[in-house]
Amino acid sequence: MLYTALSKSEALKELALQREKYGEYRKMGLSLDMSRGKPDREQLELSDGMLTVLSTPDQCRPETLGGQDMRNYGVLDGIPAAKELLADILEVPPVNVIVCGNSSLNIMYDTVVRCMLFGSSPETEPWIKQGKIKFLCPVPGYDRHFMICQSLGIEMINIPMNDDGPDMDMVEEYVAADPQIKGIWCVPKYSNPGGVVYSDEVVRRFARLRPAANDFRIFWDNAYAVHGLYDTEDKLLNIVDEVEKAGNPHMVYEFASTSKITFPGSGIGCIAASTVNLNYIRSLMTVQTIGHDKLNMLRHVLFFNGPEGVRDHMKKHAAILRPKFEAFEEAFDGELSGTGVAKWSKPRGGYFISFDMQIGSAKRVWNLMNDCGVRMTNAGATYPYGIDPNDSNLRIAPSYPPVSEIKIAAGVLICCAKIAALEEILGADADA
C-alpha cells in the first residue's frame, strides 16, 4: 500500500514497527561495506591463472613481436596483441587503441589534463587558456569523473538520465549554444549507477552533435562493455563508428580496462579514438613515459588467448554477481513494491544499483544505515560536487559482500528507507 495513502495512525504504527526492526538491526553489530564496486574474492580467484601464465623468459620474446624482448624498454603505446584484446572488447580496430597502465581512471585524468595543457588537438587552444570551461555530467553518475573536473576547476552541469541514456535534447542544446562546454562524461553501457544502456538513437545523437566548441570531446567510459549479468547480450552501438559516419571522427575518447575482468589494480587500461587523436596523444605521451608494463599486457594476452577467452571468463563473473543483484531486487520487490518509498534500477550488467527515494531522504537514510554498521557510498556522491539537488539518490554496490550479507543489508536499507519516508510524511508527528 502507498505510504502516502496511510492514515496518520496507520503511518505511526508502521513507523513504530520499522523503528523496532531498526533497533534489532543495530543490536546485530553489523559491519558491512557496500560503498565501492569491488569484485569479491571468488571473482578474483577466476583470474588466479594470471599469476602463473607468464613464467618463462621465452614467453617474453614472442615471435609475433619479432623477438623483441618484453622484459626491456620500448613500445610506447602497447604491444599489438594487447591492442587486439582490448580492441575486441570495444569492437574497434586495434589501430584505434593505445594500451596504457593499470587504470582507466588514470588514462581519463591524463586525457583531461592533456586537453587542459595542450588542447584537444594541435590546432586548438589549451583548455586552460580559454577561461571557465564546462563539462556536461549525466546524473546520477560516477563520482570519480566528477572529482577530476572539480579538481581541475572545470564547471559541471547536471544532465538528467532517462531510461535510454542522458536527456539528449538538453545535451544537444547545451553543446550547440555554449563554446565553453568542452566535454561530457558518459558510462554508456550499464551506466554507473543506473545500469542504463544507451539506446542506438542516443548513441547516434551523440555522434551527430554539432558543438559550438571545435575542441569538444565525448569522454566515453565504456567500463562495463563486457560486464553483462545475463546470457542475452545488450548491444551498445559503436560510438567510434558512429562519429566517423557522422563526420565527427575526432569527437570521442573511449576508455576501458580489465580492472573488473582480471585483477583490479593490476589490469591493463586503454584509450580508443581516431588515428588523428591517437597520433597527437602519442606525440605528448612520449614525453611522459617510455612505455607501460608490457609483461602485464602479455600476461593478459596469454591468459585469455583470444576474444572467446574474455567472453567465457565474463560469464563466470556474471554467475557470481547475478545472485547478488537479484538478492537486492527480490528484497526490494517483496518489501517496497507499491509503497512509493523508493524506485530502484534493475540493471542487466555493470556494478551498481541506483536507489531513488523521496526528495530529501538520501542523507537521512545513509546516516541511519551508517549508524547500523552498513556502509554505503556517500549520499550525494553520484552528483557533481557531491550535491544531489534532490537528496534522493543512493548507489548500491552489491559485488563485494556475500549473498547472506546482502540479504541483511537490503533489509537494513528497506527499513531505513521506510523510516525516512514515514518521517517525511508524518513531519513533526513522527516524533510526537
Added chain:
Amino acid sequence: MLYTALSKSEALKELALQREKYGEYRKMGLSLDMSRGKPDREQLELSDGMLTVLSTPDQCRPETLGGQDMRNYGVLDGIPAAKELLADILEVPPVNVIVCGNSSLNIMYDTVVRCMLFGSSPETEPWIKQGKIKFLCPVPGYDRHFMICQSLGIEMINIPMNDDGPDMDMVEEYVAADPQIKGIWCVPKYSNPGGVVYSDEVVRRFARLRPAANDFRIFWDNAYAVHGLYDTEDKLLNIVDEVEKAGNPHMVYEFASTSKITFPGSGIGCIAASTVNLNYIRSLMTVQTIGHDKLNMLRHVLFFNGPEGVRDHMKKHAAILRPKFEAFEEAFDGELSGTGVAKWSKPRGGYFISFDMQIGSAKRVWNLMNDCGVRMTNAGATYPYGIDPNDSNLRIAPSYPPVSEIKIAAGVLICCAKIAALEEILGADADA
C-alpha cells in the same frame, strides 16, 4: 702526440690513414645501437625469478598487510613493504616514500604537471599562472628531463657541470635572483651522461639554497642510487636529510625506480619527499588513480627479500656492465691519450660515458658514425632544446651491445673523432 702539434704533412698523412680505416669500417656493414641506456639480455636474465616469485593466491594476501588482498582495489600510495624496499635504496624513512607505477619518468612528468596546474604546495600559485617560468639544467644532462620542460613551455637555463656536480656558484646566484626559476634537474649519483657523483659540499649547498621563489623545487632523479660498477661504494649525501637540517624540508622531490634493477618497463617507481609534500601529492593523486599495481610491488618485495637482496643483485649487474665500460675506456686510453682529440668520463657507475670533443665536432662525428652503421644518441641530445652550444658532446651508452661489438664501436668512434679533429685542424686543406 697532440694532433694540434702535427705538421701539415703529418696531419694529412694521419687523416688519410684514418679515412682508410673508416672505409674499412663502412665495408663491414655494421648495425650497432648505442643510443639508449638499455640493459642487455644477460642483465634481464638476472631478474627472471620475478616471473615466478609471485605465483599463489595466498602470497597475494600477506599477513603483514592484515590479510588485505593485493589482487583487489586499494592502497593509493604503495604497499608498505615496497615503500621499505625503495626507501632503503634511497636511504630515507619509508614514510617519506610514495610507490607508483612502472616509470620514474612518468612520476617526474606528473610531478611537474601537478606543480603547473596546482602549485608545488597548497599555499602557492600554480606555476602555469605565474608567467614564463624557468628550470636550471646542469649540462650535459638527461634528454628526457629537458623534453618535459620543453613540452610544457618551461624555459631552460644551462648550468655547467664540474667534476663534483653542477656549478653551485651559478646555481645559487640564479635561484636567489630570479623568482621565475622554479626548479632544477639533477641526477646526483653517476650523472647522466657524465657519471659525476655530487660531492657532500655540493649536496649541502643544494640543501642550503635560498631561492627567491618560495615554490622552488629540486628534482633529484636518483636513477642510479645502487648502480655502482665497483665494489668500493660511492656515497651520495642524503638530500632529504640535508634539506631538513638546512630548514628547507620541502624543497626537494627525489625519484627512483627499479627500471635498471629488475625489468625496464615492468619495474616500480617512487617519489620521496617531506611528509608535507607527500600529503599534498596524495590529495591530488587520489583524483588521478585508485592505486598502482600492487602485485608488481609484491613481486619486487618477494624477489629481493630485503635490502641485502638488492645489493647482491646489483653486484651481478655490475659484473656484466663493468667490462663494457672498461672496453671503451681501454680503447680510448690506448688510442686517444695525448692526441687532444677528446676527453671522456670514467664513470664508477650509472649507464653512460660522456665524450667531449673539439668545439663543432659532435654532429660531424655522429654523422660519420651513423653512416657507418653505429647509432649513437643524437648529438645535442644532452642539452636543452637539443642544442649543444659547443657541438662537442656525445653520450655513449655501453650497456646493450656485447663487449665484442663495443670494441668495434669504440674503434669506429675513435676513428671518426680523429677524422673530425684533423678536418678541423686542416680546414680547407683536409680535402685538398
